[in-house]
Amino acid sequence: MKQKPEVSIIISTYNSVEWLKKTLWGYAYQDFKDFEIVIADDGSGAETKQAIAQLSPLFDRPIIHVWHEDIGFRKTIILNKAVEACSAEYILMSDGDCIPKANFVQVHLKHKEPGYFLSGGYFKLPMPISQAITQEDIKKQHCFDLKWLKAQGLNNSIKNKKLSAGTFESKFLNLVTPTKPTWNGHNASGWKQDILAVNGFDERMQYGGEDRELGERLFNKGLKSKQIRYSAVCVHLDHARGYVKEEMLVKNAVIRKETKLQRKTYTAFGIKKNS
Numbered sequence: 001m002k003q004k005p006e007v008s009i010i011i012s013t014y015n016s017v018e019w020l021k022k023t024l025w026g027y028a029y030q031d032f033k034d035f036e037i038v039i040a041d042d043g044s045g046a047e048t049k050q051a052i053a054q055l056s057p058l059f060d061r062p063i064i065h066v067w068h069e070d071i072g073f074r075k076t077i078i079l080n081k082a083v084e085a086c087s088a089e090y091i092l093m094s095d096g097d098c099i100p101k102a103n104f105v106q107v108h109l110k111h112k113e114p115g116y117f118l119s120g121g122y123f124k125l126p127m128p129i130s131q132a133i134t135q136e137d138i139k140k141q142h143c144f145d146l147k148w149l150k151a152q153g154l155n156n157s158i159k160n161k162k163l164s165a166g167t168f169e170s171k172f173l174n175l176v177t178p179t180k181p182t183w184n185g186h187n188a189s190g191w192k193q194d195i196l197a198v199n200g201f202d203e204r205m206q207y208g209g210e211d212r213e214l215g216e217r218l219f220n221k222g223l224k225s226k227q228i229r230y231s232a233v234c235v236h237l238d239h240a241r242g243y244v245k246e247e248m249l250v251k252n253a254v255i256r257k258e259t260k261l262q263r264k265t266y267t268a269f270g271i272k273k274n275s
Contacts, residue, residue: 005061006034007109008086008192012075012185013096014042017051019130019237025138026099026234028058032106036061039096040082043070073248076201076210079185080271083192083200092189093211098122098234099133101144107232108189117194117218120187121179121229122236123162128153130237143235162230170230181225183215187234194223199270205255206248213256221265 009027013020020039027037037059039052049065056063066082068074083091092108094100111118125133125143129152133143142148146163154160165173183190188211198217201210215225258264268274 005036005088006032007090007092007105007189008036008038008088009105010038010040010079010082010086010091010093011096012040012042012079012082012093013044013048014070014075015044015048016096016239017044017047019239020048020096021051021055022099022133022135022138022237023094023096024052024055024058024063025135026101027105028055029102029139029141030100030105031102032109033060035092035105036064036087038064038066038082038085040075040078041065041067042073042075042078043068073206074203075207076203076205080200080203083195084271086192089192090189091192091195093185093187094234095186095236097237097239098186099138099143099237101233101235102141104232104234107228111226111228111231112189112191113226114191115222116224116226117183117190117215118188118228118232119181119184119215119225120232120234121162121184122186122234123159124236125149125238126153127238130239133237144233162233165230173230174227177227177229179227179229181227181229182212183218183225185211186236187229187232188215190218190223194218194221196271197221198265199267199272202255202267202269204269205252207245208249208252209256210252213252213259216256216259217265217267220259220263
């Protein structure tokens with residue numbers, strides 16, 4: 001085994017053990033295996049730690065569990081700690097409620113390029129299907145099969161193209177989609193040196209656009225982005241968002257506006273702190 005993995009995969013989580021297990025099973029069944037997983041844990045309890053220890057043997061490298069005390073929503077802080085813990089030169093970020101398709105990591109690595117970051121999306125599942133998915137369904141990729149999903153009650157939608165598009169159709173859809181290729185915390189990848197150059201996430205930010213703001217500083221730094229939302233597929237497991245508060249959204253909007261107007265490339269509130 002090489003000393004450094006080809007890619008470090010940061011997965012954020014907070015007290016959502018069953019969803020995290022399903023997410024990790026998705027990575028255990030990846031076609032490409034040369035990666036490390038870094039869990040960015042915003043203060044979960046002992047059950048999460050036990051689950052990570054239980055599933056770690058499924059991977060070639062031990063899972064790195066980056067944790068801090070639960071004193072409120074501090075996702076940007078734990079993500080920055082996770083970035084520092086990554087040993088690979090390339091970082092893929094996702095969430096602990098997003099099950100990756102078997103070629104997910106491979107697609108990200110295929111499209112990586114100096115001077116760019118990659119922007120993916122997700123396919124949102126309703127709660128009954130989210131709960132119904134088993135480890136075997138993930139291993140056999142049932143949860144990405146429209147026929148299986150419809151048998152579980154999935155409705156018809158134009159969004160189903162994310163799952164049904166073949167290689168050539170997905171390339172075409174990536175080109176014509178009106179969705180901008182932003183840094184999306186549930187499905188994005190880029191070079192560690194670029195993330196460090198803009199000083200990671202702005203730790204003043206809580207929920208609401210904190211990932212986009214990182215991407216906006218990368219753009220201001222001169223990076224470009226590639227759209228891979230129809231190629232790098234993950235399914236998003238449903239959950240409540242009781243942690244979202246209006247004041248978080250307002251505060252984050254002010255910071256993002258400042259980043260845009262001042263064309264900021266660096267945050268003083270990131271990985272490195274001003275003394």
